[in-house]
Amino acid sequence: MTQPPTPPTTSPAPRHRWRRWLLLALLVLLALLLAAAAGARWWLQQQGLQLQGPGWRDGGATIAQWQWRQQDCVAAQGSGLRIERWQPLTISLQQLKLQSCSKASRRELPAPPPSGLPPFTLSIASLQVPALPALTVAVTQQNERWQAQLQQGAAKLAIDYRRDNGQWQAQGTLAAARLSPQLLGQWQLQASGRWLPGQLQARVQADGRQLGYQGDARRGDAHLQATLHNRQWQLDATLPHALPLAAGWLLQPRRALQASGDLDGVHSLQADLLASGPQGKLQLQLTPQDHSLQRGSGLLQLEGKDLHARIPLQWASRQLTLAAGQARLPQGVRLSWPQAWQLPLTTSGSSRLPFRLDYQQLQLSSHDGTLRWGDGRWQWQGALALAGRHAGLQLAGQWRGQLDAQGARGVPLQLKVSKPPLALVISLPVNAIDPRQPVLNASFAGHYQDWPLKGSVVARQQGAGWQGSLAASSRPPFYSKGGALQLAANWRGSAGNWQLDSGSKLSAAEGIVDSVLLKPLSLQATSALLSDGSRAHGQLALTAGGAVASRWTLPPVNGTLQLAGERASGQLQLPAWRSKLQLTARRHGEGAAGSLQLDTPLSAAMSRGLGVTLQQGQLASKLQWQWQKQWQLNGDVRLSDVALDWGGILANGGRGRLTLAARPGQLQLQSDGPLQLAQLDVGTLLQEVSLTLRSDLKDWQLGAVHAKVLGGNLQADSLRWPSSAFQPVTVQQLDLAAVAALQNDPQPTVQLTGRVGGTLPLQLLPAGIALQDGLLRNEGELTLRVPTSAGVTAMAQSNRAVQLALDMLSELDVNDFQARLAMSRNGLLDAKVTLKGVNPRQNRQPVVLNYSHSENVLELLRSLRIGDEISRRVLSRKQSAATRNPTPETSP
Numbered sequence: 001m002t003q004p005p006t007p008p009t010t011s012p013a014p015r016h017r018w019r020r021w022l023l024l025a026l027l028v029l030l031a032l033l034l035a036a037a038a039g040a041r042w043w044l045q046q047q048g049l050q051l052q053g054p055g056w057r058d059g060g061a062t063i064a065q066w067q068w069r070q071q072d073c074v075a076a077q078g079s080g081l082r083i084e085r086w087q088p089l090t091i092s093l094q095q096l097k098l099q100s101c102s103k104a105s106r107r108e109l110p111a112p113p114p115s116g117l118p119p120f121t122l123s124i125a126s127l128q129v130p131a132l133p134a135l136t137v138a139v140t141q142q143n144e145r146w147q148a149q150l151q152q153g154a155a156k157l158a159i160d161y162r163r164d165n166g167q168w169q170a171q172g173t174l175a176a177a178r179l180s181p182q183l184l185g186q187w188q189l190q191a192s193g194r195w196l197p198g199q200l201q202a203r204v205q206a207d208g209r210q211l212g213y214q215g216d217a218r219r220g221d222a223h224l225q226a227t228l229h230n231r232q233w234q235l236d237a238t239l240p241h242a243l244p245l246a247a248g249w250l251l252q253p254r255r256a257l258q259a260s261g262d263l264d265g266v267h268s269l270q271a272d273l274l275a276s277g278p279q280g281k282l283q284l285q286l287t288p289q290d291h292s293l294q295r296g297s298g299l300l301q302l303e304g305k306d307l308h309a310r311i312p313l314q315w316a317s318r319q320l321t322l323a324a325g326q327a328r329l330p331q332g333v334r335l336s337w338p339q340a341w342q343l344p345l346t347t348s349g350s351s352r353l354p355f356r357l358d359y360q361q362l363q364l365s366s367h368d369g370t371l372r373w374g375d376g377r378w379q380w381q382g383a384l385a386l387a388g389r390h391a392g393l394q395l396a397g398q399w400r401g402q403l404d405a406q407g408a409r410g411v412p413l414q415l416k417v418s419k420p421p422l423a424l425v426i427s428l429p430v431n432a433i434d435p436r437q438p439v440l441n442a443s444f445a446g447h448y449q450d451w452p453l454k455g456s457v458v459a460r461q462q463g464a465g466w467q468g469s470l471a472a473s474s475r476p477p478f479y480s481k482g483g484a485l486q487l488a489a490n491w492r493g494s495a496g497n498w499q500l501d502s503g504s505k506l507s508a509a510e511g512i513v514d515s516v517l518l519k520p521l522s523l524q525a526t527s528a529l530l531s532d533g534s535r536a537h538g539q540l541a542l543t544a545g546g547a548v549a550s551r552w553t554l555p556p557v558n559g560t561l562q563l564a565g566e567r568a569s570g571q572l573q574l575p576a577w578r579s580k581l582q583l584t585a586r587r588h589g590e591g592a593a594g595s596l597q598l599d600t601p602l603s604a605a606m607s608r609g610l611g612v613t614l615q616q617g618q619l620a621s622k623l624q625w626q627w628q629k630q631w632q633l634n635g636d637v638r639l640s641d642v643a644l645d646w647g648g649i650l651a652n653g654g655r656g657r658l659t660l661a662a663r664p665g666q667l668q669l670q671s672d673g674p675l676q677l678a679q680l681d682v683g684t685l686l687q688e689v690s691l692t693l694r695s696d697l698k699d700w701q702l703g704a705v706h707a708k709v710l711g712g713n714l715q716a717d718s719l720r721w722p723s724s725a726f727q728p729v730t731v732q733q734l735d736l737a738a739v740a741a742l743q744n745d746p747q748p749t750v751q752l753t754g755r756v757g758g759t760l761p762l763q764l765l766p767a768g769i770a771l772q773d774g775l776l777r778n779e780g781e782l783t784l785r786v787p788t789s790a791g792v793t794a795m796a797q798s799n800r801a802v803q804l805a806l807d808m809l810s811e812l813d814v815n816d817f818q819a820r821l822a823m824s825r826n827g828l829l830d831a832k833v834t835l836k837g838v839n840p841r842q843n844r845q846p847v848v849l850n851y852s853h854s855e856n857v858l859e860l861l862r863s864l865r866i867g868d869e870i871s872r873r874v875l876s877r878k879q880s881a882a883t884r885n886p887t888p889e890t891s892p
């Protein structure tokens with residue numbers, strides 16, 4: 001049986017080849033698409049269109065940024081482009097900015113939109129066109145009919161345009177406040193015409209209703225009518241009623257303005273504007289000289305109490321010329337220009353405008369200023385110079401740069417301010433100033449007298465005034481080291497009404513003045529400080545660390561100061577000394593004057609550097625001070641219950657009143673009435689001391705000196721310390737018993753009674769006392785007794801002659817006593833004594849005794865003071881022990 005033939009096996013090669021061809025075709029298609037995309041991108045770039053950030057999101061194509069360039073000019077740029085669907089085409093833009101790049105001398109009619117476009121919808125969130133605020137735009141196009149809605153806040157404009165026949169119409173409303181925030185009222189706009197290639201016709205009518213100005217109850221209407229026929233235009237403006245303007249001015253009703261021209265500029269202008277206001281009247285008249293309106297003349301007149309100008313003007317060949325002249329403006333301002341101003345009557349151009357502005361003694365001038373305008377913009381460029389005097393200050397300033405609606409740009413403004421002894425240079429950068437919200441940041445440097453000044457001021461407008469901050473530094477010239485001053489303050493206000501905020505602070509660093517270390521000091525405002533430029537009101541807190549010198553210290557001081565116009569007062573405390581100080585100040589001529597009152601207890605803490613230790617007492621002073629080129633101080637100081645220790649010399653019970661007069665390099669102290677001390681212990685106790693004083697702290701003059709000493713009196717009409725001459729001191733009724741008691745011996749060898757007196761010529765030296773030709777005599781009878789004692793008996797038994805002498809002196813009634821005294825400045829006393837009397841026990845036998853003695857009195861007084869001090873300390877300890885243990889001791 002024959003087997004059927006086996007079918008041939010199918011080869012896989014054709015299927016694999018088909019797959020390879022399909023893959024190859026896809027790669028070629030992808031390459032063609034990439035090449036097309038690259039070619040399209042290249043073609044768009046060649047056309048000036050640049051795209052950034054293309055993508056696809058939520059079913060739509062997006063482009064983050066794009067711009068269209070015409071040569072080197074960016075004609076249009078935008079962001080946030082999104083195409084959401086294709087039927088109809090829906091396009092949205094977040095921002096679109098247009099700019100004119102035309103540099104041709106002749107402006108051409110704009111071409112209408114192309115025909116044959118597919119239906120589409122376009123929405124623009126922000127459309128920016130030169131000289132207009134940002135607009136919100138919605139555009140639709142279908143079957144050659146275009147409709148657009150433009151909106152800016154409450155202002156709206158609707159446009160309807162048919163591309164097939166070129167007919168268009170528009171209507172809208174505009175609040176006057178959109179033109180300027182101070183304006184009131186509403187504008188209604190209606191327009192219609194025809195727009196085809198090479199042809200543009202328009203008739204525009206604008207009616208203003210209830211127009212006015214904020215703060216003025218008056219209202220008025222206005223009517224504007226304009227026509228355009230291809231390149232030619234004409235404008236006609238009338239005022240059916242008076243139109244309120246700023247600052248109380250009114251534009252009077254009349255046919256105010258007629259103008260005509262083409263797209264390149266103004267050909268003719270005829271105006272008759274009349275405005276009246278508080279300062280006077282302003283009238284502008286323009287009259288053509290031929291029927292073609294190509295040339296004409298006019299007159300600008302200002303008339304009023306503080307307003308005057310008469311300025312002829314002409315126009316010809318599309319140029320307006322204002323003759324050289326001047327104008328008197330309100331508040332005494334005078335504007336002048338030395339040569340004619342020539343202004344091209346074109347939509348873009350430039351003109352040189354040199355001028356000078358005079359106000360009182362100030363002049364602001366520009367010799368090379370140029371004004372440029374075009375595309376809805378303007379710019380002034382040039383240099384300004386300021387010179388003259390104002391408020392007693394000499395001012396000189398200069399600036400070069402540009403001004404436009406966005407502000408100023410250029411070099412920093414430099415202003416020199418001087419009024420000896422003040423001189424400042426102020427620098428104000430202008431590039432960062434926004435005219436809508438100006439912030440000024442100026443720096444200054446200079447000096448006041450010998451005080452260097454440096455700092456910065458920040459100022460920003462706040463309503464009708466200004467606010468900002470001030471930072472300044474200086475260094476008082478009387479500091480030999482340190483002492484830097486720092487001022488940090490926030491301020492606000494307007495002309496004639498300024499304020500430093502609470503917390504503003506003036507501080508002085510530690511420094512050295514005439515070998516005195518002054519600790520840090522600060523003044524801080526605890527309330528707002530108000531000033532009108534010459535007077536201030538407010539309160540300050542003072543904190544001072546005190547002062548340290550080689551021989552004295554001043555502790556920390558704190559307190560408050562009150563400012564009240566031209567007067568000020570303060571209350572200060574020195575807590576470490578429990579001292580209170582009250583100050584007053586007032587303006588006095590070109591300086592200041594006031595009072596100072598100090599009440600303080602006296603303590604040892606105050607004594608450093610005085611050479612005397614204050615132990616107790618009270619001081620009260622009332623002083624008047626004045627500062628005018630130099631300071632001076634006058635007043636009185638009252639002392640009471642004063643106790644002090646002067647190198648071991650003790651005084652207490654001091655009281656009296658001193659007058660003081662001081663100025664730089666001079667000081668004078670003088671007692672007003674007697675100064676008194678209850679006791680003065682110099683080793684010998686002086687009581688009830690009274691004297692007058694006059695001193696400049698170098699020369700001390702004492703007068704009417706009285707004191708009780710040794711049971712008698714001491715007095716001197718005048719004493720000077722230090723002195724080169726010997727000055728007489730009179731002593732009377734000195735008790736010899738008290739003199740003998742100075743021996744401090746319970747069983748003295750010699751007993752004396754009676755009183756002596758005389759004259760002691762003293763020389764008061766810087767560090768001691770000298771005595772010359774002193775003489776003491778008896779004032780009445782004296783007695784001398786030599787009681788029998790073991791010592792006397794031993795002396796008598798030692799020598800017969802001594803025994804006879806002691807017998808004669810054992811009891812002596814003296815009727816003649818003379819003691820001649822002299823003492824050198826080192827304290828060595830030489831005494832020569834002569835006694836004449838009788839011995840009542842020896843049949844009143846006459847006796848004459850000559851005696852001489854030498855001893856260092858300073859050492860004697862020192863030993864007496866030391867002995868007395870030891871006795872006081874011992875007694876004090878015994879009293880303290882008795883207080884602690886009142887039980888009597890039983891042991892011997």
